[in-house]
Amino acid sequence: MHGFANPARFLRIARWLTPALLLSGLVMAGAALAWGLTGLPAERLQGDTVRIVLVHVPTAWLGMAGWSVIAGASLVELVWRHPLAAIAARAAAAPGAVFAALCLASGSLWGRPAWGTWWVWDGRLTSMLVLLFLYFAYMALAGAVDREGGSTRIPAIFGLVGAINIPIIHYSVIWWNSLHQAPSLSMGSSAMAAAFLVPLTAATVGFSLLFGGVVLARMRAILAGVQAEARLRRRALEA
Amino acid sequence: MREALDQWTFVVAAYAVTIAATLALVAWSWLEMRLAERRRDEGRKR
Numbered sequence: 352m353h354g355f356a357n358p359a360r361f362l363r364i365a366r367w368l369t370p371a372l373l374l375s376g377l378v379m380a381g382a383a384l385a386w387g388l389t390g391l392p393a394e395r396l397q398g399d400t401v402r403i404v405l406v407h408v409p410t411a412w413l414g415m416a417g418w419s420v421i422a423g424a425s426l427v428e429l430v431w432r433h434p435l436a437a438i439a440a441r442a443a444a445a446p447g448a449v450f451a452a453l454c455l456a457s458g459s460l461w462g463r464p465a466w467g468t469w470w471v472w473d474g475r476l477t478s479m480l481v482l483l484f485l486y487f488a489y490m491a492l493a494g495a496v497d498r499e500g501g502s503t504r505i506p507a508i509f510g511l512v513g514a515i516n517i518p519i520i521h522y523s524v525i526w527w528n529s530l531h532q533a534p535s536l537s538m539g540s541s542a543m544a545a546a547f548l549v550p551l552t553a554a555t556v557g558f559s560l561l562f563g564g565v566v567l568a569r570m571r572a573i574l575a576g577v578q579a580e581a582r583l584r585r586r587a588l589e590a
Numbered sequence: 591m592r593e594a595l596d597q598w599t600f601v602v603a604a605y606a607v608t609i610a611a612t613l614a615l616v617a618w619s620w621l622e623m624r625l626a627e628r629r630r631d632e633g634r635k636r
Contacts, residue, residue: 460604
């Protein structure tokens with residue numbers, strides 16, 4: 352793992368991996384969503400609205416995965432002081448926030464015809480909304496530290512503390528009464544028919560590849576900015 | 591009286607919002623990366 356903390360080695364890998372992830376993600380997610388719109392059967396109770404599962408589940412997973420990346424990278428930054436860890440955490444924040452917002456939007460669009468309401472203040476929906484606000488707070492904090500030159504350990508600690516919300520989101524439908532259904536998928540078991548499970552898996556993998564490509568692209572952008580700034584400082588010192 | 595809702599309206603809206611936001615995120619990140627790397631490489635040449 353320490354080897355990948357070398358920016359030069361990271362760039363060598365990221366140069367080909369970024370377009371590869373983005374292209375494969377676009378193809379896979381596009382094919383899965385096309386299948387969802389045209390090939391998926393209507394469900395007995397929910398009718399055609401069940402097709403929303405193909406955008407709702409991947410965005411929910413990536414909304415939570417984004418914060419898991421922030422927490423993991425923050426831990427690496429605090430413990431091993433890897434130069435790329437802080438960059439990885441910052442790069443995962445915007446895509447994580449976008450997918451958390453998409454999860455809330457697609458859930459709301461599913462809830463209106465299925466539950467008869469756009470929104471309820473139950474455990475699952477509220478904890479997901481809290482996650483979106485945590486993303487906003489993290490981006491504001493990290494941006495302020497980058498601009499004002501404060502300690503990078505502050506957003507890292509915030510990233511670690513905010514991770515407490517991830518198990519709360521996951522277990523909210525078990526701990527509290529909720530309009531939201533209990534998990535249909537868990538490690539090694541599924542309550543979902545194969546007709547839905549296969550395209551859902553394809554959509555989740557496709558969106559995850561896109562997420563990986565976006566995070567790498569944003570890491571490269573931040574790293575290029577840091578390298579350009581370091582060169583300017585060196586030149587200013589030499590002059 | 592129960593209002594009649596066209597389920598496809600909600601399905602198409604959910605897909606359209608997700609696809610548009612994801613494509614915008616990919617394009618924004620890719621362009622930002624290209625711009626930052628071009629600026630860095632131009633700085634090296636000077």
